[in-house]
Amino acid sequence: MGATPGKLYQVDLTIFCTTFPTTFGQFPVLGLNPYGTCQTNTRQGVTASEAFVEVGVVATDMHGNGSFKVVVGPVPSGTYNVEFRVLNGAGCGLIGGGPCDQDHSSADFQSPGPIFGDTTTITVP
Amino acid sequence: MKRIFLMVVALLLSVIAASAATTQKWTAGWDNFSEPLNYNKSKITWSVNPTTSKLSVTFKLVGATPSKLYQVTIHFFCTTFPPTFGQFPTETNNGACVTITRQGVTASVAAVELGVVTTDINGNGTFAVVVGPVASGTYTIEFVARNGAGCGLVGGGPCDTNHAAGDFQSPGPTFGDTTTITIP
Numbered sequence: 457m458g459a460t461p462g463k464l465y466q467v468d469l470t471i472f473c474t475t476f477p478t479t480f481g482q483f484p485v486l487g488l489n490p491y492g493t494c495q496t497n498t499r500q501g502v503t504a505s506e507a508f509v510e511v512g513v514v515a516t517d518m519h520g521n522g523s524f525k526v527v528v529g530p531v532p533s534g535t536y537n538v539e540f541r542v543l544n545g546a547g548c549g550l551i552g553g554g555p556c557d558q559d560h561s562s563a564d565f566q567s568p569g570p571i572f573g574d575t576t577t578i579t580v581p
Numbered sequence: 582m583k584r585i586f587l588m589v590v591a592l593l594l595s596v597i598a599a600s601a602a603t604t605q606k607w608t609a610g611w612d613n614f615s616e617p618l619n620y621n622k623s624k625i626t627w628s629v630n631p632t633t634s635k636l637s638v639t640f641k642l643v644g645a646t647p648s649k650l651y652q653v654t655i656h657f658f659c660t661t662f663p664p665t666f667g668q669f670p671t672e673t674n675n676g677a678c679v680t681i682t683r684q685g686v687t688a689s690v691a692a693v694e695l696g697v698v699t700t701d702i703n704g705n706g707t708f709a710v711v712v713g714p715v716a717s718g719t720y721t722i723e724f725v726a727r728n729g730a731g732c733g734l735v736g737g738g739p740c741d742t743n744h745a746a747g748d749f750q751s752p753g754p755t756f757g758d759t760t761t762i763t764i765p
Contacts, residue, residue, distance in 0.1 A: 462670060463735040464697065482701035484648060512706070513650060513697035515734060517668040522696070525709065545736030546697065551649040552729030552744060553737045560736060 459520040464546035464553070465564065467524060469509045472537040472575055476507040481528035483509045486549045499563075499572035513546045513553075537575040540567040602628040605724075605760065607642075608753030611683040612746035613728055617704065619644030625724050625751050631765045635713030636667070638695065642726065642749075645704040650730035650737070651748065653708060655693050658721045658759055662691035667712035669693045672733055683747070683756035694733045698726065720762045724751040 459465065471480070473494040478485055486508040487495040494505035509528075516522040545560030547553020554560040568574050604626045607618060622643035629636055640653045655666070659678040662671055671691050673679065678689035693712075700706040729744030731737020738744040752758045 460735060462694075462733070464730055464737045479702065482703060482705070484702050510648075510699070512699040512708075513730065515652075515694070515696040518665065518670050519668060521668070524696075546650055546730050547738060549648070550699065551646060553650045554731055 457521050459516050459522070459564075461516055461518045461520045463516050463520075465514045465516070465522070466510060466543040466546040466548065466550070466553070466560075467512055467514055468541050468543065469511065470539045470541050471507045471509065472504055472539075472573070473507055474505055477532070480509045481531045483511060483528065484549075485509055502571060502573040504573045508541075508549065510549045514542070531580045533580050536578045536580070538578055539569070539572070539575055541565070602626050602637075603760075605751050607726070607749040607751050609749065610747055610753060611725070611750050611756040612742070613748045616728065616748040617645060618642060618749060623749075627762070629762065629764055630713075633713060634715050634717065634764050635711050636715055636762065636764070637709070637711050638724075639707060639709040640696075640698050640724070640726065641707045642698050642700060643705050645698075645700050645706070645748075647700055647702050647704045649700050649704075651698045651700070651706075652727040652730040652732060652734070652737070652744075653695050653698055654725045654727065655695065656723045656725055657691045657693075658688055658723075658757070659691050660689055663716065666693045667715045669695065669712065686755060686757040688757050692725075692733070697730045715764045717764050720764070721759045722762060723753070723756070723759055725749070 475492045494507045512524045514522040514524045541563045542565040544562045548556035548561035627638040673691045678691045680689045698706040698708045725747045726749040728746040728748045732740035732745035
């Protein structure tokens with residue numbers, strides 16, 4: 457609600473990890489190093505290892521409002537420490553959008569936040 | 582009393598009939614004809630709520646290119662068109678519908694970009710949107726899935742052939758084959 461009107465925001469799950477499988481449900485996992493190790497990044501002065509799952513795009517209307525719903529699965533049993541992200545455009549890690557640059561792949565919004573590495577725990581029994 | 586009851590039942594039936602969902606298939610084009618898709622399982626489902634004047638549309642793609650963005654639109658066949666359709670801006674030439682030629686057919690259209698279907702590793706994805714309230718009227722339209730995302734919107738790819746071309750149309754199979762949507 458109240459975002460930039462007429463804009464594409466790619467939404468993803470940032471999963472904090474040391475190693476991770478190549479898929480999460482029906483989606484590919486991005487940002488893995490060889491042998492499945494998670495990529496180390498520093499944001500807001502916090503360094504952590506992470507992998508990404510790009511699950512879709514929110515397109516906003518002329519009021520800057522938009523929504524997107526997705527069902528992911530089946531997901532392997534486990535406990536996942538995640539942050540949800542909203543990127544500044546659409547196309548990074550996907551075909552048919554903009555390039556994977558600052559204008560499209562930088563994170564505009566995070567949840568829970570307010571700091572990179574503040575996580576939500578999702579348990580899949 | 583019996584007459585009133587029958588009138589209420591008739592009214593309810595007419596509302597239900599007006600709100601009934603319509604399902605229609607995708608066809609190839611109107612620009613690209615080799616994009617993969619399971620045409621039997623892919624579909625568009627839409628309905629009009631006559632009370633709220635809102636149009637609900639669900640776009641479903643099955644067996645398309647994996648991990649790809651398909652921007653979905655409504656193209657209106659028109660001579661002039663208002664600047665908005667529900668909560669979305671429309672693409673016109675200062676209110677005049679734009680003449681284009683596809684598949685040998687020339688027609689004037691306006692477009693509204695509704696959102697994006699993102700496909701998974703199997704090439705499957707869905708996107709649902711509620712548009713409205715929409716001004717009363719009869720709209721002659723085609724649904725389109727573009728070959729990427731960003732045309733007419735901020736934050737995607739450029740409005741070029743690689744992103745804006747029509748991969749799938751409905752009803753089709755030819756540009757100008759239309760669906761009529763009536764908003765009471």
